[in-house]
Amino acid sequence: MRQVLSKLNHSFSSVYSAITLVIIFVLYLVIGAVVDYLYGPKISNSLIFNGPFFIFLLSLVTLSLVVSFLKKFPIRTRLLGIHLTHIGLITICVSTIVSTFTSVKGHIELLEKSEVKTAMLDQYQAQLRERSSGKTLYIDLNFSVRPQGLNLDFGPVYLISYLPYSEKFHANFKSTGDNSAVVLKESRYLSGVNSELIYLSSSRLDHPTSMKDGNLEIVLFNQSMLNCLENLSNVNPACSVYTRRKSISLLKKEYCLTNKYALKEDGFYSLGNECKMQKVKLEVVGDSYKYRLNKFLEDTGLKLEYRYSSNFKKHDSDILKFYEKGNTQKIYQMKLGETREIIDSEGRFYDLKFHNKEFKLPFDIRLDKISKQNNESSYELSISDQKYILNLKNSKANISGWLISLDPLSPHTPKKVKLNVSFDPTRIYKVMGLVIFGFSLLVLGFQRRIS
Structure with missing residues (x-):
């Protein structure tokens, strides 16, 4: 045991180990500064300056300083500058370590x-509040640059995972009778300027079924409605589901408009002229933009998903995934700052929040x-x-x-x-450490001049 302590004392008190630790520590701070410049303070603080390796490295530097300081006991006047240097640096290091847990x-x-x-703290929290009783559950979610599997039982819901730096993804799925389409929207005067992809789906989950630009309206129908519009009559079987709610004349009045266009697999079809479904072309022009059919998917629905992205500069949101215990087949996604209404099997209402911790x-x-x-x-x-x-x-x-x-x-x-x-409760101690360190440099300079 004495041999082990002796080796540790020799390792931490030697000049070479101290210089090596200082070099590693400075390089680590340089890396932190580069990460902060490239990706922002959120990542640099969580990964570099408040990360476990930073605390470990700072602890080694502190231990080396303490061993070196104790080795120079008793305090001698001619070494006063060196003693003050150690005291100042030890105070700064210990205060920094403590502040990572208390600030x-x-x-x-x-x-x-x-x-x-x-x-609002730089820490996330899932909160579930029962409306009638006011009883509230909390779960803290530590920020991470990687997805976290939660697998937590949280009242009437089950929290699946937390996805930081996620991007929107339009996922398609098999849905018989539904249609989905992707339309390219761009300036009507300058091609490629302010271009944007618009996603439409008749499944009505996360995407709209129509879009407007002034008098122009583009509508995506499901297959049953398209079959009805191709032959608007009471005897058309495809129209039966619609004629239960309204007559053919009302359907024509609602849909058969001059500036209304239906999307099909080969382009835009005009619904004017009694809904004769006259094909226009692959492109139509509105008041501000022009629209071109990019993709058409039959028997397909669209749903909006968020997937983890390693691009730390570009992201849509942090996402919390969960499902309700009464419906385990559907997975819900919440963006940071959202609130969802939850109803349990006994009819009780809850508010589920995903937000910054207060x-x-x-x-x-x-x-x-x-x-x-x-x-x-x-x-x-x-x-x-x-x-x-x-x-x-x-x-x-x-x-x-x-x-x-x-x-x-x-x-x-x-x-x-x-x-x-x-x-930061240790801020005063950091200032004291800096003052002592600065004073020690003056003492060292004075001692060198008189020696």
């Missing part, structure tokens, strides 16, 4: 004349006024009955250890502002 970081969004008492602030924040002068916006805040003005030159306010600052990455609208809120 609070979040944001708030304020409209002019509005007031908030809670901040934290109650020890003070109220009110945005009293937004003013603009010389193209620079100023925000007048009332915090604990005190007035603060934040702008580009003075973007931070300190209230009882809480740091409130303008979010530099968020665009500020004329009526709305986003503020970052943080609290």
Whole structure:
């Protein structure tokens, strides 16, 4: 045991190990800065600066400093500068390690004349609240850059997975009698400008069945309705389901319009002239855009899915997947910030939320006024009955250890502002460590001059 302790003491107290650790630590910080520049603070903070390897590496550096400091006991005047250097660095390192577990970081969004008492933390949460009793369940979801399988029993629902950095995906599935189509929408004057793919489906799950552009209307019908429109009559079997609700004359009045077009596998068909289904061409023109049939799928429905993407710059949303226990065949997807109504087998109503975790602030924040002068916006805040003005030159306010600052990455609208809120109980110790370290450099310089 003594030999092991002796080897550890030798390893951590040697100059070479200390230099190696410092080099690795600096390289790690450089990597963190590069990740922050490329992908933003969300990923750099969660993976680099608050990740387990950062804490492990910082712990090794701290241990090396402590062993080296203890090895130089008792304290001698001629080594005062070195002792103070170790004390300052140890204070900074220990404070940083503690702050990763105790600090609070979040944001708030304020409209002019509005007031908030809670901040949204940089952590996600699934919340289920029963309406009648008010009983609420919570599950915290730690941010990750990779999908997380949850497999959690959560009241009347079952949480399947959490997908960060997901992208929309239009998935097709077999659905007899349904039609789906993809239409290319682009500027009617300049080809390829403001182009967009529009997804239509008669299955009516996540996609619309029609689209409008001024007087122009494009409609995608299921196969039964198409067969009915090709021969509008009471004797057409395909029309029987529709004539139960309305007469043929009402169907013609609703659908047989000059500027209305039906989509089929070979293009657009005009529904004017008593719905004679006259083919136009592969392209029709509206008031602002022109439309071209890109793809037509028979006996196919469309549903909107979100799939994980490794592209950290481009993503639609963080997604929570779940299913209701009464219907295990259908998987639901919630975007961050959404609320869904859930009904259990006994008819009780619930509200399922997927949102940022809330934290109650020890003070109220009110945005009293937004003013603009010389193209620079100023925000007048009332915090604990005190007035603060934040702008580009003075973007931070300190209230009882809480740091409130303008979010530099968020665009500020004329009526709305986003503020970052943080609290670090070890901030004073970090400042003390920096002061001691700075003073130690002065002492070292003074001792070198007199020696």
